[in-house]
Amino acid sequence: xxxKTRSRYEARAQIMKALAHPTRLFIVDQLAQGERCVxxxxxxxxxxxxxxxxxxxxxxxxxxxxxxxxxxQVYYSLLVPCVLNWYSCVEGVLQASAxxxxxxxx
Amino acid sequence: xxxKTRSRYEARAQIMKALAHPTRLFIVDQLAQGERCVxxxxxxxxxxxxxxxxxxxxxxxxxxxxxxxxxxQVYYSLLVPCVLNWYSCVEGVLQASAxxxxxxxx
DNA sequence: TGGCTATTTGGCTATATTACCAAATATTGG
DNA sequence: CCAATATTTGGTAATATAGCCAAATAGCCA
Numbered sequence: 132x133x134x135k136t137r138s139r140y141e142a143r144a145q146i147m148k149a150l151a152h153p154t155r156l157f158i159v160d161q162l163a164q165g166e167r168c169v170x171x172x173x174x175x176x177x178x179x180x181x182x183x184x185x186x187x188x189x190x191x192x193x194x195x196x197x198x199x200x201x202x203x204q205v206y207y208s209l210l211v212p213c214v215l216n217w218y219s220c221v222e223g224v225l226q227a228s229a230x231x232x233x234x235x236x237x
Numbered sequence: 238x239x240x241k242t243r244s245r246y247e248a249r250a251q252i253m254k255a256l257a258h259p260t261r262l263f264i265v266d267q268l269a270q271g272e273r274c275v276x277x278x279x280x281x282x283x284x285x286x287x288x289x290x291x292x293x294x295x296x297x298x299x300x301x302x303x304x305x306x307x308x309x310q311v312y313y314s315l316l317v318p319c320v321l322n323w324y325s326c327v328e329g330v331l332q333a334s335a336x337x338x339x340x341x342x343x
Numbered sequence: 344t345g346g347c348t349a350t351t352t353g354g355c356t357a358t359a360t361t362a363c364c365a366a367a368t369a370t371t372g373g
Numbered sequence: 374c375c376a377a378t379a380t381t382t383g384g385t386a387a388t389a390t391a392g393c394c395a396a397a398t399a400g401c402c403a
Contacts, residue, residue: 132263132282140259143327147257152361153246156253157238169380176238182362184381194334203370203379210333213326220319221249227316228300258391275350285393290351292391309349309400 149193150214154178155186162196162209169205255299256320260284261292268302268315275311 132140150156154176161167161175173183187207190196197210238246256262260282267273267281279289293313296302303316 137259140262142331143262144257144259146327146330147253151250151253151257153243153250156246156249179363194330211330217323221252223319224252224300224317225248288392
């Protein structure tokens with residue numbers, strides 16, 4: 132793997148990494164239904180505001196969400212809805228794994 | 238977010254995390270073209286065999302690849318080709334980010 | 344059997360990530 | 374301006390991840 136190839140895969144991995152966290156996946160799901168401010172997300176997630184804020188900054192840095200300040204609140208919105216299409220695949224993996232574990236147990 | 242919801246998102250994140258590494262993404266791409274043994278992948282990746290082996294075990298634990306021992310070699314194959322569909326979305330994010338950076342630079 | 348090759352596992356260190364708290368910043372309204 | 378609220382940032386401790394080396398394991402063949 133040469134340098135150019137490696138950096139391409141690193142860029143991709145960076146984006147995947149931004150999504151590879153339960154709280155961030157949850158946030159993305161919420162934003163799929165419409166924009167939300169940090170306070171709303173914080174209440175839904177049930178973690179410290181600073182924690183949620185940092186999760187949002189990770190998603191923003193990856194280019195997955197956008198933020199817009201309105202008054203004292205900051206509203207986040209989903210910039211790339213196509214990530215939602217991944218779920219069917221992820222669920223497929225989960226179900227296949229479940230089946231496999233079942234088979235092993237028999 | 239209640240316990241059940243959280244564990245569902247954790248399961249999903251686990252799978253995403255397994256893919257969120259440049260080397261593992263590269264490996265998945267190679268396996269998309271057909272099964273490969275650890276030694277072949279090691280040569281392509283250019284890292285220690287033990288490192289590649291561990292990456293493969295992460296992918297296997299997530300249910301993304303399967304392994305089959307044939308003689309002294311172990312061949313890995315892609316169990317879930319649908320992950321390849323994610324690339325178009327990832328590339329979209331990357332291009333959008335590039336555009337945004339360009340716009341900021343102006 | 345004994346040596347050779349392929350792979351995995353254990354151990355270790357360096358680095359990255361996460362979560363919380365506390366403090367800083369920004370905006371609104373009195 | 375001051376107080377109150379929303380958000381971000383800095384600091385820190387706990388945990389997770391990644392890479393390498395060395396050692397263990399497994400199969401093949403002379």
